[in-house]
Amino acid sequence: MRITLVEDNVGLAKGxxxxxxxxxxAVDVLHDGTAAADFLKTDxxxxxxxxxxxxxxxxxxxxxxxxxxxxxxxxxLLTARAKTEDRVLGLDxxxxxxxxxxxxxxxxxxxxxxxxxxxxxxxRRVQQVGPLTFDPDARQLFDGDTPVELPRRExxxxxxxxxxxxxxxxxxxxxxxAYGVGADVEEQVIEVYISRIRSRLKPHGIVIKAQRGLGxxxxxxxxx
Numbered sequence: 001m002r003i004t005l006v007e008d009n010v011g012l013a014k015g016x017x018x019x020x021x022x023x024x025x026a027v028d029v030l031h032d033g034t035a036a037a038d039f040l041k042t043d044x045x046x047x048x049x050x051x052x053x054x055x056x057x058x059x060x061x062x063x064x065x066x067x068x069x070x071x072x073x074x075x076x077l078l079t080a081r082a083k084t085e086d087r088v089l090g091l092d093x094x095x096x097x098x099x100x101x102x103x104x105x106x107x108x109x110x111x112x113x114x115x116x117x118x119x120x121x122x123x124r125r126v127q128q129v130g131p132l133t134f135d136p137d138a139r140q141l142f143d144g145d146t147p148v149e150l151p152r153r154e155x156x157x158x159x160x161x162x163x164x165x166x167x168x169x170x171x172x173x174x175x176x177x178a179y180g181v182g183a184d185v186e187e188q189v190i191e192v193y194i195s196r197i198r199s200r201l202k203p204h205g206i207v208i209k210a211q212r213g214l215g216x217x218x219x220x221x222x223x224x
Contacts, residue, residue: 001116001139002026002177004045006036006062007078008054016049017180019105020112024139024152027180033057040066045073047115049108052079052090060093067094074115076108129162130206130220143204150200153178157193161208161218168215 003020007013008031017027028045030036034056040048048066052059063075077095079086087098097111127134133142139155141148150158160177161169171187178193179185194216198208209217 001047002028002045003047003049003112004028004030004036004040004043005049006030006033006054006059007049007051008032009051015105016108019109021180023109023112024155025112026156026177028176029180031055033059033062037062037065040071041069047112048073048075049112050075050077050095052077052081060090063090063093063095076111076115078103127162129218130204132201132204132206134159134162148200148204150197154193154197154200157190158197158218161216164218166217166219168211168217170215174216 001024003025005013005016005020005027007016007029010031013029013031017029020027028039028043030039031054033054036050036054037057040062050059050063054062059077059079063077066073066075074096075094076097076099077090078099078101079090080101081087082100090098096115099108099111127136131143132148134140135142136159139159141150141155141158156178157174160174171190174190174193175185175187178190194208194210201207205221207219207221209219211217
């Protein structure tokens with residue numbers, strides 16, 4: 001799952017991002033409210049973790065704008081405001097959950113899992129790719145009933161390619177999906193992941209085509 005995290009406390013943001021990435025999610029981190037408001041108009045994350053007290057545009061205004069334009073992604077609000085009226089204000093603005101600082105990372109992770117389950121109930125679907133099936137909610141690839149194991153980062157790259165259909169996906173887009181926007185990781189790491197994924201999928205007749213300078217494309221070979 002891809003998560004957008006908006007938190008102006010850099011240390012806390014790093015801690016949250018680390019725990020979520022360790023749990024298998026891709027995380028985009030922003031520290032400024034105005035920049036986040038613009039980013040959230042066009043990003044493709046599945047969930048938003050949003051601090052209320054932000055420089056620039058505050059979290060409640062960002063949340064209100066999201067809901068006004070029909071964006072129904074789950075939002076977890078983070079705040080130091082513990083009064084009941086503050087929680088009510090946040091929930092009335094459209095938040096799905098509300099977490100008071102300081103909090104345990106395990107609790108945040110549990111709430112993220114709960115919201116992900118709630119969101120996936122009406123949208124659960126299994127995608128077919130050649131002889132394989134992919135369950136996006138379980139984040140698991142299968143050959144019949146047998147799991148096809150992909151390590152976490154490789155799975156993220158595969159998901160991004162699968163979501164694109166037969167469209168080309170650039171290295172930078174794959175890197176952003178696997179690590180989050182702005183991650184300090186060289187694009188060459190994607191070449192390593194692509195090579196490994198190719199080896200894992202080749203026995204199933206699934207190939208990854210490369211167009212030099214343009215990107216990669218997931219295809220089912222004619223013999224599959």
